[in-house]
Amino acid sequence: MTLLEVDAIDVSYGDFRALHGITLTVAEGETLAVIGANGAGKSTLLKTIAGLLRPSAGQIRFNGHNVSHTPAHRRVREGIALTPEGRRIFASLTVEENLKVGAYGRRPGPWNLATVYDAFPLLAEKRERRGAHLSGGEQQATAIGRALMANPKLLLLDEVSLGLAPVVIADIYKALPTITGKGTTVLVVEQDLTQALTVADRVQCLLEGRTVLEGAAAEVTREQVQAAYFGVDEQEAG
Amino acid sequence: MSTSTLAPQDLKVVRGGWPSLAGGGVLAAVVVFLAAAPWFVFSPGDVTNLVTLFALIILGTTWNLMAGYGGLVSIGQQAFIGAGGYGVIKLADVVGLPVPVAVVAAGVVCAALAVPTSFLLFRLVGGYFAIGTWVVAEVFKLVTQELPGFGGGSGLSLTAFQGVDRVTRIATVYYLALGLAVLVVLATYLLMRSRLGLGLTAIRDDSVAAASLGVAVRRSQRIVYVAASGGAGLAGALIAVNGLRVSPDSMFSVQYTAFMIFIVVIGGLGTIEGPILGAVIFFALQQLLDAYGTWYLIALGAVAIAVVLLAPRGLWGLATRGRYEVFPVGHRVYPQASPQEAQSVDFGRDSR
Amino acid sequence: MDWINAVLQGLLLGGQYALLACGLSLIFGVMRIVNLAHGVLAVAAAYLAFWLVQQTGMPSFLTIVVVIPVLAAVGYAIQRGLFNPALRHGELSPLLVSFGLAVIGANLLQEIFTADSRKISIGDLSTASVELGPLRLGVFSLITLVVAIGVIVGLQLYLSHTRTGRAMRATKDDPEAATLMGIDERHMYALATAIAIGTVALAGVFLGMSTQFSPTYGDLVLIFAFEAVIIGGLGSLWGTLLGGLVLGVAQTVGAQIDPAYGVLAGHLVFLVVLLFRPQGLLPKAVVA
Numbered sequence: 001m002t003l004l005e006v007d008a009i010d011v012s013y014g015d016f017r018a019l020h021g022i023t024l025t026v027a028e029g030e031t032l033a034v035i036g037a038n039g040a041g042k043s044t045l046l047k048t049i050a051g052l053l054r055p056s057a058g059q060i061r062f063n064g065h066n067v068s069h070t071p072a073h074r075r076v077r078e079g080i081a082l083t084p085e086g087r088r089i090f091a092s093l094t095v096e097e098n099l100k101v102g103a104y105g106r107r108p109g110p111w112n113l114a115t116v117y118d119a120f121p122l123l124a125e126k127r128e129r130r131g132a133h134l135s136g137g138e139q140q141a142t143a144i145g146r147a148l149m150a151n152p153k154l155l156l157l158d159e160v161s162l163g164l165a166p167v168v169i170a171d172i173y174k175a176l177p178t179i180t181g182k183g184t185t186v187l188v189v190e191q192d193l194t195q196a197l198t199v200a201d202r203v204q205c206l207l208e209g210r211t212v213l214e215g216a217a218a219e220v221t222r223e224q225v226q227a228a229y230f231g232v233d234e235q236e237a238g
Numbered sequence: 239m240s241t242s243t244l245a246p247q248d249l250k251v252v253r254g255g256w257p258s259l260a261g262g263g264v265l266a267a268v269v270v271f272l273a274a275a276p277w278f279v280f281s282p283g284d285v286t287n288l289v290t291l292f293a294l295i296i297l298g299t300t301w302n303l304m305a306g307y308g309g310l311v312s313i314g315q316q317a318f319i320g321a322g323g324y325g326v327i328k329l330a331d332v333v334g335l336p337v338p339v340a341v342v343a344a345g346v347v348c349a350a351l352a353v354p355t356s357f358l359l360f361r362l363v364g365g366y367f368a369i370g371t372w373v374v375a376e377v378f379k380l381v382t383q384e385l386p387g388f389g390g391g392s393g394l395s396l397t398a399f400q401g402v403d404r405v406t407r408i409a410t411v412y413y414l415a416l417g418l419a420v421l422v423v424l425a426t427y428l429l430m431r432s433r434l435g436l437g438l439t440a441i442r443d444d445s446v447a448a449a450s451l452g453v454a455v456r457r458s459q460r461i462v463y464v465a466a467s468g469g470a471g472l473a474g475a476l477i478a479v480n481g482l483r484v485s486p487d488s489m490f491s492v493q494y495t496a497f498m499i500f501i502v503v504i505g506g507l508g509t510i511e512g513p514i515l516g517a518v519i520f521f522a523l524q525q526l527l528d529a530y531g532t533w534y535l536i537a538l539g540a541v542a543i544a545v546v547l548l549a550p551r552g553l554w555g556l557a558t559r560g561r562y563e564v565f566p567v568g569h570r571v572y573p574q575a576s577p578q579e580a581q582s583v584d585f586g587r588d589s590r
Numbered sequence: 591m592d593w594i595n596a597v598l599q600g601l602l603l604g605g606q607y608a609l610l611a612c613g614l615s616l617i618f619g620v621m622r623i624v625n626l627a628h629g630v631l632a633v634a635a636a637y638l639a640f641w642l643v644q645q646t647g648m649p650s651f652l653t654i655v656v657v658i659p660v661l662a663a664v665g666y667a668i669q670r671g672l673f674n675p676a677l678r679h680g681e682l683s684p685l686l687v688s689f690g691l692a693v694i695g696a697n698l699l700q701e702i703f704t705a706d707s708r709k710i711s712i713g714d715l716s717t718a719s720v721e722l723g724p725l726r727l728g729v730f731s732l733i734t735l736v737v738a739i740g741v742i743v744g745l746q747l748y749l750s751h752t753r754t755g756r757a758m759r760a761t762k763d764d765p766e767a768a769t770l771m772g773i774d775e776r777h778m779y780a781l782a783t784a785i786a787i788g789t790v791a792l793a794g795v796f797l798g799m800s801t802q803f804s805p806t807y808g809d810l811v812l813i814f815a816f817e818a819v820i821i822g823g824l825g826s827l828w829g830t831l832l833g834g835l836v837l838g839v840a841q842t843v844g845a846q847i848d849p850a851y852g853v854l855a856g857h858l859v860f861l862v863v864l865l866f867r868p869q870g871l872l873p874k875a876v877v878a
Contacts, residue, residue, distance in 0.1 A: 050770060076772035088767035090760045101760045104753065105772030131763075150772060311685055313626070358861060361868040365624020365685050366824070369816040370864070373857055376813060380854040492809060496693050503686055532697040539694035543672065546686050550679045 003028040003185050004049065004154055009058030011041075011048050018044040020209045021058065026154065031176075031186040033200035033217070035193060037229055040206040042189040043085045046156045049187070050082035051075040063153065077105045079153035085162070087143040089131035095142050096127040102149030109151025110182045116145040119175045137168035144172070148179065155179065157188040161195055173199060193225060205229060261564035272416055276409060285412050289480040291521040292415035293473040296422045297494065298501035298513030298520075300469030303426055306508035307438040308462035309445060311364075313495045314371025315470040317355075317378040318348040320489035322474030324382060327484060330398035337398055338414050341475040348471025352464045360456065360463075372492065379490035393485030396478065415476045422469055427510055427565045429465070434458055435567065442508055496535075500542050506552025510565040515554050595725055596846040597839050602728065604818075604838025605735025606800065608831045609793040610811055611818035612742055613786035615830045618819070620762045620782040622681065623673055626688040628790060628815060629808030630695035635661050635791035636798030637703055637805075640710050650712050650799060658791045665787025669780035677779075692808065699805035707802040710795070734796050738834070741789055742827050748785075758782055810853075817860040823870025832872055836863075 004026040011019040019041045026032050036042050047053045049060060051072030060068045067075055081102075090098050099116060117124040120141040126134065134142065140160060147155055161169040169192070176199050180186055190196040196203060197217050205213035205228040213220065213228035276285050297315070304310045325344035329335045335343060355374055362370045382388050399407045429435055437458050440448035449455045478484045497520065505516025520538075527534040549556045614628050638660065639653035668691065676683035718729040749755040761768040761778045769775055797803065797811065814837060822833025837856050844855020863870070 052766065052769070071774075072769040073772050073774045076770065082770050084767060084770060088764050088770075090763040090767065092763050093756065093759060097756055098760075100753070101756050101768075101771050101773075104757050146771070305682070309682075311682060313689065358864055361864055362820070364622070364681055365618070365626075366816075366820065368624060368626070368685060369813070370820075373813060373817065373860060377854065377857045377861070380857070384850060384854070496689070499686060499689055507682075532701045535697045536694050536701070539690040539692075539697070543687050543690040543694075546679070546683050546690070547672070547675050550683065 001028045002026070003063060004187070005059075005061040006045070006049065007059045007061065009048060009055035009060065011044050011053055011055050013044075018209055019048070019055075022206070022209070022211060024204060024211070026185055026187055028153075028185055029180070029183065030201045031180055031188065031199055033196035033203045034187065034189045034206060035191070035196050035203055035225065035229065036206035037191070039208075041209040042206055043158055044209075045206070046082055046158050046187070046189055047084075050080055050084075050156060052082075076150050076152075077107065079107065079151075080156065081147040081150040081152035081154070082156040083140075083143040083147045083158060083160075085158045087136075087139045089134065089139045089142055089146075091132040092130060094128050094130055095123055095134070095138075098131055098142050098146050099123075099149050102146035103151075105150055107151040111148040111151050113149075116148055119148075119178045120145055120172075122171075136164050137172065140164060140168075140172055141175075144175070148184075152184060154185045154187065157186060157190075159189060159191065161190060161192040169195065193222070193229070197222070197225070258563055258566045261562070265564060269416070269420055273413070276412055282404070282408050285408050286480060287525070289411055289415040289476060291517060292419040293476045293480070294497065294501060294517040294521055295419045295514055296469050296473040296476070297498050298505065298517045299422055299426050299510070300466040300473075301498040302502045302507060302509075302513045303429070303469075304462055304466040306502060306512075307430065307435070307442050308459045308466075309441055310459055310463055311368045312371040312463075312466075313368045313492065313499075314373070314375035315467065315498065316490050316492060316494045317371070317375035318352065318467040318470035319474035319477070319494050320375070320378055320382065320484075320486070321351055322348050322471030323478035323484040323489040324388060324394065325471065326475035326478050327394050327396050327398075330396065330479075337410065337479055340398070341414060341418070341472065341479060344475035345468045345472035348474070349464050349468030351471075352467030353460075355467075356460050356463050360460065372495075375490055375492070379486050382490070383486050389485075391486060393483060393489075395483040399479075399482070411476070411480050415480070418472055418476065422472070423510065423514065427567070430510065430565075430567045434461065438462065439567070496538075500538050502552075503542050504545050504553060506554030506556075507550075509552070509554050509563075510567065511563065512552045512554040516552070519553070591724055592846060593843070596842045598725060598727065599731075600839030600842035601835050602731035602735055602838070603842060604835035605731065605738040606793070606796060606834075607814050607818045607837050608834025609734060609738035609741060609796060610790070611815040611822075611830045611834055612738075612745060612827055613788075613790040613793070614812075614815045615819050615822075615825075615827055616745065616786040616789070617783055619825050620758055621673070621677070621684075621779055623677070623684045623688070625783075625786075626685065626812065627668075627691035627695055628688075629810070629812030630692045630699070631661060631664070631787055631808075632790050632794035632797060632811045632815075633803055633805065633808040634695060634699060635794030636710065636803050637699055637708070639795045639798055640708050641703075643710060650710050650795075653710075654792055654795050657795055658788045661791035661794075662784040662788035665790075666780045666784040668787075669783035670776065673783065674776050674779060692812075696805050696808055703805065705804055705806075707804045708798070709802050710798040712799045716799070730800060734800065737792070737796065738831065741792065742831050745785075745789070745827055754778075754781065814856070817856060820870060821860055821863045823872045826870070826872050829870055829872035833870070836871070 002025050006022060006024040008021045008023050009019060010017060010021060022045060034042050034045060044053065048055055051070060055068060059066055062078060062080060067078065090101060093101065099113060122138060123141050123145055126138055144157065160172060173195060176186070188196065188199065200217045203215060203217050203220060203225065204211055205225060207228065213224060280288070301315060304312055322344045325347050326340045329340035329343050330337050359367060359370045359374065383390055388394065430438065437448065437453040440451065440453050441455055441458060445455055474489060501516035501520045502513050504519060505514065506512025545552060610632060614625060617623055617625050635657050638657050639650065642648055642653045642656060643650055672687050673684050676687045712730065715730050719726040720729060749759055757768065757773045758778055760771065761773055761775055765775045818833035818837050819830050820833065821836050822829030822831065836859065840859035841852045841856040845852030
């Protein structure tokens, strides 16, 4: 069953159009990776799905109904949660308080403090530490945990690996099977190709605000992805 | 905005142009009319009232210089209005300076007073700076009340005009006020056209970015604060020589701040024309509606709120949509070929 | 002994200032708005209580049951209707809007209640005192101080330990990230203002019970509340309590030197703190 349908949306910042008629669907239970270089429009896409930006054309349907005009705070209650670019941890709140704020909407579901600490054991040790004093990896784990506390149907992950050491990235991605195992659908935006292809069922590649490649993760080749990623013609690349 | 690029030689930089010259001409004609008018149009009462208008133009222009360009919202400029009022009386009656010299000297004294004050107040930012200025004004008022020779709670009267006939007195004050108002507006214009003005415009648009581009934010703000306080002192001195007496409660009244904010906000914050327009509107409303007392002030408050929320660039901005300046502060860049058709790129004028 | 008495009376007066100041501190802490209508709202609360006592004959202290909810609702409406839209135009706009509100409020009060001074009667309580050796402490002032401490403790507990309090602090840290948690930023801001103006209402009623007030009295209230906040340190409710106490002591000790110097001494202490310790006495010791 289709959980999210993004239908031909355009998104602009002032005069600059960041997305041109992007179409994308995510089926319930699957993990989709959206990949692309810097400025391809990946973060814009996630922000638009979460409701922080409004599309100037097109429609977003979630769970069968149109949420294009639903404000961000209500989309959370409908089951869309975003871990934003830059993590955006509440600096003056402790890790545990950050997680509790994540549960503000009181959606029922499998995630609570105990299950989040299970999935991210490093957070349990740091629960009393303030957001301002966390390392990058701890912040990222807190941000994902915080989003999970909302018990989303759809979890949007923006650039999990950005600025983190490989060992830390691996540590965080270790939790992903636990998350999908509880039935959460995941849409991940990633620059790290290897990670993206490992965790995803399907990949969609953006270039300058347009979709240039789409397919099952197991079927697309690295070369295809790389060609699409940099906008090189396949023949030239081949 | 098109993304095509033009080479520098294809561009023409325009500051103002003939529409601004025409506007300036109209304004100059108004000034000439005002200079001639006392002799055939206005009664002595009108002339005295007009001095109030000129003082309001000075207050509005200098408050705007501070808040609109410097990003410093002061609600305590009555400190310098009061100091200017008391100062001119002391300078004329005790020191014995001729009244016009005393008025200018009072302005200079206020600017000097603003220097140490700024070092204290610049430790606060934003809204807290605003209330801090008010505390300073209260201190000025309380100290003035306690100082020997300042008349305590009842204040002072100006005696320097004793023996001068009424017409000469009124004419002296009128021309002094008109001249100072013109001077203050022109000085503000020249200041904004200068390098300092460019820096201030950058501060108004984004003070963090301005600082990173090498604009000395604090120093520029201090210059503006000192200049604006000198202007408030001039206005206070004019109000005192026009009314012939001062008292702590009237000269240090926070009401003046209310007036300045209305004038600037209604006219257009961050423009040179706005405060002049605002002062004229405010003055006209005051003449028409003063009899309604408190309701008049309630209406002013409501109008100011409405303008802030609905037309944040004021009536001047609403009327011109930012496309026309009598006092061209910014630069416009046109492709050489046809300035009329081409899209202009606006520098200096903001696009908040 | 006169001096010790002056200090003690100052501490009691400081309780009133702290009570008046915590709303200002809260609104600034959450939204970075300096509410210039703060003083007028306190005086409006005093007038409302005065009017209720006059019209219905209800006991003076009971009026807070009506006054606090009414003013809190006014605070909610002001935030939703005026401050939230103003915030979109930058930090200058809320300041200007609140100044407009202050002018409107003071003149409306004058139109409705005239410029005459009023006082809310509390009967014998206004003169009741407890003796502490040679010193006499006003019972009402003691109650005010206790209430001030109670309000500050209450606000701290609310912000630290409730779901809404945490959401409020999260919104303060990062409003956009807060909306991603399902928090409606505009509602949260309005709630913060409602609570703040609720405390202002309480403070205003206590003010009206202890002193003569008139429509323009809000100016002084705003200045004193502001001084308490700055002396104590921005963003700290305990600092605000300390600031209120310091200001109160400065005023009574100043008045002990010469009655005309009371208020001036308070201002001077404020300026001295600004000069030597601009971050305040207790900066950011606690969240809020």
